[in-house]
Amino acid sequence: MSTQSAQSILFTHTxxxxxxxxxxxxxxxxxxLASDNPPTLEIKSPTPTTDSTDAPADTTRxxxxxxxxxxxxxxxxxxxxxxxxxxxxxxxxAQRGDxxxxxxxxxxxxxxxxxxxxETMTAIAKCGSTLELHTPQEGFNIxxxxxxxxxxxxxxxxxxxxxxxxxxxxxxxxxxxxxxxxFADVPVSNLQCARAWKDICAFVLPATGRGxxxxxxxxxxxxxRVVEGAVLQGIDLGTQFLVGDLWKSMLDxxxxxxxxxxxxxxxxxxxxxxxxxxxxxxxELKWASIxxxxxxxxxGETYLEAAAPTAAAAVGRSEFLNAWKDHLPEGWRExxxxxxxxxxxxxxxxxxxxxxxxxxxxxxxxxxxxxDASASTAxxxxxxxxxxxxxxxxxxx
Amino acid sequence: MPSIPLHPRxxxxxxxxxxxxxxxxxxxSGLALLxxxxxxxxxxxxxxxxxxxxxxxxxxxxxxxxxxVFETPIGKLMFPDYSPQFTAPDDTKWMKRVYxxxxxxxxxxxxxxxxxxxxxxxxxxxKELGAAADDKEELEIVEIVKYKIYFKSRPEPVNxx
Numbered sequence: 001m002s003t004q005s006a007q008s009i010l011f012t013h014t015x016x017x018x019x020x021x022x023x024x025x026x027x028x029x030x031x032x033l034a035s036d037n038p039p040t041l042e043i044k045s046p047t048p049t050t051d052s053t054d055a056p057a058d059t060t061r062x063x064x065x066x067x068x069x070x071x072x073x074x075x076x077x078x079x080x081x082x083x084x085x086x087x088x089x090x091x092x093x094a095q096r097g098d099x100x101x102x103x104x105x106x107x108x109x110x111x112x113x114x115x116x117x118x119e120t121m122t123a124i125a126k127c128g129s130t131l132e133l134h135t136p137q138e139g140f141n142i143x144x145x146x147x148x149x150x151x152x153x154x155x156x157x158x159x160x161x162x163x164x165x166x167x168x169x170x171x172x173x174x175x176x177x178x179x180x181x182x183f184a185d186v187p188v189s190n191l192q193c194a195r196a197w198k199d200i201c202a203f204v205l206p207a208t209g210r211g212x213x214x215x216x217x218x219x220x221x222x223x224x225r226v227v228e229g230a231v232l233q234g235i236d237l238g239t240q241f242l243v244g245d246l247w248k249s250m251l252d253x254x255x256x257x258x259x260x261x262x263x264x265x266x267x268x269x270x271x272x273x274x275x276x277x278x279x280x281x282x283x284e285l286k287w288a289s290i291x292x293x294x295x296x297x298x299x300g301e302t303y304l305e306a307a308a309p310t311a312a313a314a315v316g317r318s319e320f321l322n323a324w325k326d327h328l329p330e331g332w333r334e335x336x337x338x339x340x341x342x343x344x345x346x347x348x349x350x351x352x353x354x355x356x357x358x359x360x361x362x363x364x365x366x367x368x369x370x371x372d373a374s375a376s377t378a379x380x381x382x383x384x385x386x387x388x389x390x391x392x393x394x395x396x397x
Numbered sequence: 398m399p400s401i402p403l404h405p406r407x408x409x410x411x412x413x414x415x416x417x418x419x420x421x422x423x424x425x426s427g428l429a430l431l432x433x434x435x436x437x438x439x440x441x442x443x444x445x446x447x448x449x450x451x452x453x454x455x456x457x458x459x460x461x462x463x464x465x466v467f468e469t470p471i472g473k474l475m476f477p478d479y480s481p482q483f484t485a486p487d488d489t490k491w492m493k494r495v496y497x498x499x500x501x502x503x504x505x506x507x508x509x510x511x512x513x514x515x516x517x518x519x520x521x522x523x524k525e526l527g528a529a530a531d532d533k534e535e536l537e538i539v540e541i542v543k544y545k546i547y548f549k550s551r552p553e554p555v556n557x558x
Binding site: 013 | 428437
């Protein structure tokens with residue numbers, strides 16, 4: 001069969017080459033980018049853990065994430081033995097080398113008629129690797145990172161101490177700016193940051209110019225006060241109520257509160273029906289309605305964390321149940337049962353006691369439990385050798 | 398660690414040039430992907446610069462460093478079963494055969510393949526003139542490509558055509 005009649009495109013190589021990276025797009029991301037008004041994505045990496053500034057930042061980064069406004073992907077570089085060239089049509093503006101080498105001209109330097117030189121594709125870049133995106137099964141575990149960026153709030157003494165130091169630079173007293181700056185350092189999408197923020201009841205004290213995370217003790221303290229205040233003011237926590245009224249119930253005769261209002265709102269927000277986390281950065285809460293299930297679980301776990309943070313400090317089970325009931329609005333007392341607690345957030349070190357399992361311990365447990373065998377067979381099946389060898393390395397250690 | 402923005406669109410879309418590829422492989426920016434086993438070996442930069450010193454070397458447009466742009470002819474690309482006039486848009490038979498002639502006497506046979514996942518071609522966003530040197534890095538997606546021209550076999554010898 002003759003190929004003479006087919007159209008020939010001159011293929012050239014352009015020097016200098018350009019720098020490109022190729023990024024594999026999972027279907028949902030491809031769809032997002034193809035939409036009419038695609039969002040700007042972010043590439044985030046964790047802040048180096050060492051504070052020494054002389055260490056080059058690049059060596060301490062252990063992963064890089066790509067974030068859409070709502071989702072996070074981990075980026076992995078995959079080498080290939082094949083080379084992928086990026087081509088573009090040539091505009092004929094550049095100088096070309098000797099065309100005779102490819103037979104585009106005849107001996108007398110007349111161009112071969114069927115090769116139209118305006119039809120040229122030129123290789124402008126070569127990529128030996130592509131970037132793959134994946135979502136780690138174990139999640140991103142960003143709460144420790146976020147907590148590391150926040151001040152620990154146990155009582156108002158912490159605030160006065162940190163402001164007395166004078167070492168704190170107050171960049172901005174604008175709540176929104178402070179939160180945005182914090183989220184920039186947490187290597188996941190803003191929505192996931194906002195969820196974690198809400199989860200740990202973090203709050204901003206604009207006067208200090210930074211964010212704070214309350215200790216379990218502080219959270220329990222605030223909550224206890226909320227329940228007491230609600231009783232005094234006759235606010236039914238089981239229905240919708242005005243947050244402002246509840247806040248007033250927490251103040252003493254002089255209008256002074258034991259806790260900052262920001263912390264109070266964070267705690268109330270934590271136990272409320274899940275709304276749109278995106279609204280986190282906007283104004284204050286007005287109306288609230290507490291999600292019973294969420295609230296009961298949160299109160300139990302937070303109280304347990306405050307009272308029995310480790311196995312060594314475990315408390316008696318009935319003692320714990322009674323205290324838990326005392327921290328709930330009257331009508332919800334019967335809700336306090338062990339089955340309401342999240343499975344992996346508590347354990348029973350001996351037959352009569354119960355204690356809290358911290359995030360850190362939970363991560364350790366999870367790692368031990370992960371079945372390496374199934375992971376390696378899955379890796380073999382997908383021919384993903386990267387995964388396979390990663391597991392083997394871990395076993396040796 | 399500051400986050401690096403990755404813009405979903407290029408800041409200055411490249412000028413439109415007549416695209417000789419089959420319709421399916423054409424993208425708005427004109428960029429396309431070609432995969433080879435092995436690489437294209439090109440004489441080193443010094444060599445091509447020596448060549449150029451003999452002739453005129455107009456600096457091509459779109460070249461940030463102002464270094465001369467030089468195109469080295471490698472061969473010819475051919476879609477033997479494709480014709481812009483007669484191939485129906487939904488006809489995919491032509492995709493099974495692509496030739497890449499390297500020099501005059503070698504030919505590689507390949508095919509056009511749909512990528513399992515689309516690939517975004519990402520580059521560093523060109524800084525605007527007058528932007529501070531320590532301005533933070535920004536990336537942009539120049540193009541999203543869904544097909545590639547794929548040569549998985551080695552070149553075979555052919556007669557001069």
